[in-house]
Amino acid sequence: MGDNEERLDAVLRRRHELLPVVDEQIDRWRRILQLTTELGDAVAGTQAVDPGGDIAERLGALDLAGMARAARDSLDALATVRGRVNRGTVNIGVSGRARNGKSTLLQSLSGLDDQQIPSGRGQPVTAVRSRIYHSRTERGARLTMHTERSFLDEVIAPYHAELGLGPAPRDLSAFSRHSYPGVADGPDGRDADQPRLGPMLARVREAQQALASYREFLTGGTRTEDLAGIRQWVAYPEADAEPDRRPYLAVRDAQITCAFPIEDVTALGLVDLPGLGELTPGAEAHHLAGLRNDIDFAITVKRPTDTNAMWAEEDARALQLIGSACEVADPRDFALILVNTGECLAENIEALHSDLRNRLNDPAQGRGYWVILADGADRDAVREQILKPVLEHLASVLPRMDEAVIADTVAVCRDRLDRITAELDRVSSAVRALSVPTSTEQTIARAESLRAEVAASLQEWVDELRTRADNEYEDTEFYERVAEVHQAVRDWVLSGFGEGAEEWQQRALNRFRVDRASLPFASAELNRIRVEMARRFAAVDDLLLQRRNEYWAGLVAALGPRFAALIDGRDTGPQEAITALAAVLRDAPDPCPALAETFGFALDVRLDYRTRVLPRLRRALDVLFPEDDDPGSGSTATTLLAVPRTAEGSAELYGRVTQLARQAAYDAQAVLAQEPRTTAQVLFAYGEQFEDAFVRSDSSEAEFRRLVAAFHDLLWPGEGTGPHAAAEGLRRVRRLTTELRGSIADERSRTVGERKGR
Template sequence: MSRRARIEEIRSRRAGQALALDRAHGRVAEVLEALRVLRTLRADLVTQVPDEARSHLAGIGAELTALLEELPQEAAALEAAAARFRRPTLNVGVIGRARQGKSEMIKSLTGLTDREVPTGDGGFCTGVTSVLRHQEGVATQAQVFFYTERSFLREVIAPYYAELGLGPAPATLDRFAGPLPPAPDGDGAVGGSRYSHLAAFHAALPAYRHYLSTPSPHPIEAGEIRRFVAQADPEEKEPYHAFRAVRQVRITTPFEHQDWTGLSLIDLPGLGDTNLQDARRLVSALQDEIDVVVFVRRPDASGDAIDTPDHQLFDHVRDGLAWADLKSCSFLVVNRCVTATKGDNTANARKMLEQWLPASRFTVSGARIADCSEPAEVAAAMDQVLDHLTDHLDELDERHLAARRERAAELRERVARLAERAGRLADLAQPADVWSVPFIRLFEDVHGQLANSLAGLVDHLREQRALTDGLLADAVDDVLRAAAEDPCHPTAEQLTVRAARENGLSVAYGKYLNESRARLSRRFLECDGALHARTDRMREEVAEVLRGPGGLAGIDASGGREFLLALAERIPRVRENGGSEIRYALRLLADFQLSYRGMLQHRVRACLDGLHADTPAMSFPHDPVPTTGQVLEMLEVAYDEALFACRSELDKMLADPSAAVFSIVEEFYDRVIAAAGSQDEWRLFYQDARTEIWPGRFAALAQHAAQLRQWSEAVAAVTAAVAAAGDSAVPADDPEPEEALA
C-alpha cells in the first residue's frame, strides 16, 4: 500500500474516533446539566432540613462544586481531542533550538524561500508557529490567526507577571500600555532576560496593537508572510513586531515532493533563550496539533555534546505530549554542514549520532544525519519518519484516547458516588424523634449478630490454633524438595579449577560452603507468600463477618484489608482522649502481617551454621589432605545435614501461624466487643451510617415532601446519565473505532 493510501486509511479511521469523542462530549454535557439541576435544588433544601441532613448536604456541596468545575474542562479536552482526529492532515512538528537548521530543513522539503520560512544566524528569527500544508496546483497563500485582546493578555502577558512576581496581570490593553511595574531585584540573568522580553512587548505595543482586534483568519499573499512570522526583516536591520500579535499562521503551498498529500509540517519558534511565550506556544501546539516530532540539531564543528539546553528542549516537548511516550513519536535529524565560517561538523555529527545521543536521556525512535540544505538528504530522512508515523500512528492515537478514557472513568465513578450519597438525603431528612426508636431496635439486633459471629470465629480459630497451617506446610515442603533436587553442588572439574584459582582446596571448600548457605537461605524466602496468604485469609474472614452479620457491606465495596481500613476511617473518635477502641483494633488487624523474617528466619539461620566456612559441619582435614572426591562428599554431607536440621526445626513450628492468627483475632474481639464502651462506639457509628446500612428504612415520612421528591428525581437523572455513559463504554482493546472512548 502506498504512503498516500495508508494516510487516507488512517484519516478514515480517525474520523470514526472523532465521532466517538463527539458522543462522549455529549454524554459529559448531559451529566453536567443534571448536576446543575442538583446544585439548584440543594441551595433550596439546605435551609429547610434538619441539622444532620444539612450537614449531609454540605458534604455533598464540596464534591458537587468540584465536579461542576472539572466537567467543563473535560468537555473542552474531549472537544480538542475530537478536533485532533477530525484534522484533514497528519502533522509533523519540526522543532529545534535557534540556529540549528530547522528552517533550512523545512525549505528543503517544501521548496519555499526565506520570504515564507525566515532564517537568520544573528538571532531568533522565527517568531510564531507556522503550519505548512501541501496542496497541489495552488499558489502559495496564507491565513493569519491573531490573538484577541483577552487571549493575548491571558496567554502571553500574564505568564510574565506570574513568573516575575509583578503582581496582578493587566486586564486591559490600556492598563498594559501604562507604566510597567519595576523589574524585580535579585532575579539573576534569567529573570532579567524575561523582564526584557516583557518590556519589549510593552514598548512595541503601538506597532502591533491594532492586530489584536483584527478578525481571524486574515488572508495574506506569499510576499506578506515574513512580515507576520519573522522577528526581523531580511537584512535584519529593522525589527518586526506583528508576530507578537500572531497566534499561528497557516500556509498552503505545493511542496517540492508531491507524495506529501495528507501531511502537514509545523514550524515552531526556535527555543534556547528565556522567552516564556515560545515555550508555552510550543507546548500548546504539541497538545493539539502535532502527531510526530522531528528534532533538528546542528553540532558545532569545534566541539559539542548533548547538554542541558538539549534536555530542556526535550522536557518542553515531553510536557506537551504528556499523554504519550515521547520516544515512540520523535526523531532526531543531526544537521551536517560545511561552511566557511563554522567549518565542517561531519565528525561531530557522527559522534552525536553514535556516542553522545545513546549516552543521554534524549531518547527518540530514530536518528539520522542529513545536510538540512540538501533536499535529497532531507527527503530521505523524512521517509524514515513518515514510514514510522504511518506504521505506528494507531498506537499513538490509542495512547491519546486512553488518557481521555481514564479521565472519563474517574469522573464517572466520582459522579456515581456523589449520586449515591445524594440519594440518602431522604433518610436523613426525618426528625430524630421519628427515626430513633426503629434505629435502636435495628442496632441492637445487628450488634448482637456481630458479637455472636465474631465470638464464633474466635472459637473456631481457638480449636485450630494447635493445628498445622496447611499453606505453610506446603510451602516448606516445596522449598525443601526443590533444595534437595537441585543442590547446585560443584562438579569435580569445577572444584579443581576453583581450588587452583583460590590457592587451595580448603579455601575453595569454605567458599562453596558459604555459597550453599546463601543459596539455601534464599530459597526459604518463598515461605513469605504462604504466610501473607494466611494473613490475607484471616482478614477476609473478619471482614466477611463485619460485612454480613454486621450489616456493613454498604460501607465499602472492597474486601479484606482495604475494607478494614475504609471502615476504620469512618469510625468516630468519641472517647474523652480523642481515641477509639474500634478504630485502633481495625487498623491493628489491617496492619498485622505474618512473615518469614518475623517467624522463621531466626530458626532457619541457626540450622545453617554447618554451612559456614568458620563453623563447618565437617572440618577440613589437613593431614592427610583430602582428595577432590572427598571434598565433594563433605559438601554434600554438610548440605544434607543442614536440610535435615531445617526440616526438623520447621516441623516444630508449622502450627505457629494458626496460633498467631487466633491471638490477633481474639485481641480484635476484645477491643471491638468486650472492651468497655465499645458498644457505645458502634451505636454512634451505626447511627451516622444508618442510611448506608439500612437504605430506605428511615425515609417513609420524608418522601411526602415535594422538594425531596424533586431531589430524588434529580438524583435519578444524574444516575441515569452516568449509567448511559457507562453502558456505551468500549474496552481499550476493542478493535472497532466507532466507540473509541469509554
C-alpha cells in the same frame, strides 16, 4: 497514488468517521460536568443554610469537587481525541531549542525559504508560530489576527503576570500610557531574577513602543498574504529594519499553504512548535499544548556545536514533554531525534551521537529513541533521510497509535464514570438519611403562617377604624376644614355674593325696571346663589378623598411587606398598589379569583363629596328655592321676594337674600359637621368586610396555598437559612442526582470504543 499516500489517506478517512461519535460523547460529558458542578453548588448551598446542623455534617463528607474533576478529566481526554480525529492532515511537529536549526529544517521539509520561515544566527527570529500545509494547487498565507482583547489577554497579560507588574491594561489606550519599570525585579523584588526577566521586560516595552505599527490590525479577522510578503507578519525585525515596526504582534495564528518537495503524500502538515528555552511567558506550556493537540509525530532538533555536543538537561526535558503529551503511545513511535549535522565538526557530531547511543538509548535493550543524522539545510537529504522514512513509519504506526489513544480515552471515561457513580451513591445515601418536609407540606405550612400573619395585621388595622367610628372620636382636621369652608362661603355672601353690596343692588334695580317686577330677578338670583353655594361647599371633597386614600394606605400597610413584594415594592400610591395586587392574584399561574375580587371591593369605596355629602347638603339649601316644590300646596312666590321696584326695594331684597344665604350656609355647616363620624363608620364597615372576606371566605384557605405555591420566592425573598431553605436545597440535590444518573447511564451505553466496534 503512492503507497504511503494511500495508507495515510486511509488513516485520515477512519479518523473522520469517528468525529461525529466523539462530538456526541463530548456533548454528553459536558452535560455531566454541568450537572456535577450544579450538584456541587447545590450541596454547598444546602450546607450553608444549615450551619453546624445534621444536614451540613452529612453533606460535608462528600467529595463533589472530585466528581467535577473526574468529568473534566474525561473532557480533556476527549478533547485530545477530537483534536486528533478532526485533523484533515497528518501533522509533523518540529521542536527544539533556538539556534539548533529548527527553522532551517522546516524550510527544507516545506520548500520555503527565509522570507516565509525566517532563520538566522544570534537571537531567535521566529515571532509567530506557523502551521504549514502541503498543497499541489494552493500557495499563500492566511493570518488570523488578534482582537484588542485577545492581544492584551494572551500576549501582554502573561508578561505582566511573570514580571509581577499587576493586572494588564484593559484597553490599548491604557497600554500605550502604562509606565513600565526600567529594571525587572520580578514578583518577589529579587535582583537575581533580572537575567531571566530582563529580556521579557524588554519584549513588552518593545510591544508598547511599536503599538502604532500594528494597532490597526487588531481586528480579530483574517487576512490573506502572498508568501513573498509574509516575513514581516511572522518574524522579528531584521537588524536594519525599523525597530518600532512590529506587525507580527497582531497575528494570532499563521497558516501557510504551499507545495512540499515530495510526491507520494497529499495531506501533510508541518507545525512549528513553540521554541524551548526562549524567555517568553508560558513557553513550555504552549509547547506541551502543541504536542498534545496539533501533531501526530515530533522531530526534536539538536545541533552539535562546540558548546552543544552533549545531551543536556534541557534536551531531556524536551523528550519528557513529548512523553507526557502522548502517554499511551511509545515515545519512540511518536518522535525522533534529528542530529543536525550541517556545518558541524565531525568530532562534535560523533560525541553527540555516542552520547545518544550509549547514555540515552540502552544498547542492551535493543530498542531506543529513533535517531537520524542529517544536514537540516540539505533539502535532498531531508527528503530522503528524514521525511520519507517518517511518512513510511507513520503509515504503519498511526493506526496503532490512534487505537491506543482511543482505547485509553475510553478507559479514562469509564474510570471517571465509576468514580462519579461511587460518589453519587454516597450523595444519595446521605440525602436519604435526611428527613425534611415535603414541598406540599411546606406550602401548606407557609400558607397557614401567611394567613395568620395577615389576619393579625388586618385586625389591628380594623381596630383602628373601629376607634375612629366611635361616638367619642373627633376628627379635628375635618372640623377645621368644614369651618374654613363655611367661613369662605359666609364671606362670599357678606361681600355681596362676590360683586359687592352696592353693585348687587344696582344690578337688581336695573332688572326691576326692565321686568317691571322684582320676582324674576329675585328668583334667578336665589337659583344662582344656591348652585354656587353647593359648588363652594364641595371644597371639603379633598379631605373626603384624603380619608379614602388613608384607608387604602392603611390596608396596604396592614397586608405587610410580603404582599408588597408581589408587586416588586413599586413606589406607587396605595390605590395603584391595590390595583396591581388584584392583577397579580388574578393572573397568577393558579389564579386566586376570590382574593383578587376582595381587592376589587376595597377599591370600590365611595367617599367623595357628590356621593356622600351632596344629597344631604342639598336639603340644607332648600331654603334658597324661590317657590315650594309641591304645586299642590297652593303656595305662591314668597312674599319675601316681593319688594318695591325702587332703590330702597333693591336694598331690602339684598338684605332678605343675604339672610336666606346665611341660613343656608349655617344649615350646610351643620350637615357637614355630622360627616366625620359617618365617614368613619363607612370606612370601618368596608375594612371589617375586607378583613372578613380576605381571611375567612370559603375559598380563602385554598387560595392562600395557591398564592404561596406560585409566589414563594417573592413572599420570602432572600431566605438564606432555616428548614424551608434546607428542604429546597435537598430537593434540588435529589433532582440533580437523578438527572446525573440518567446522563451517566446514557454515557455508559454509548462510548467511542463501542460505537466504533458496531
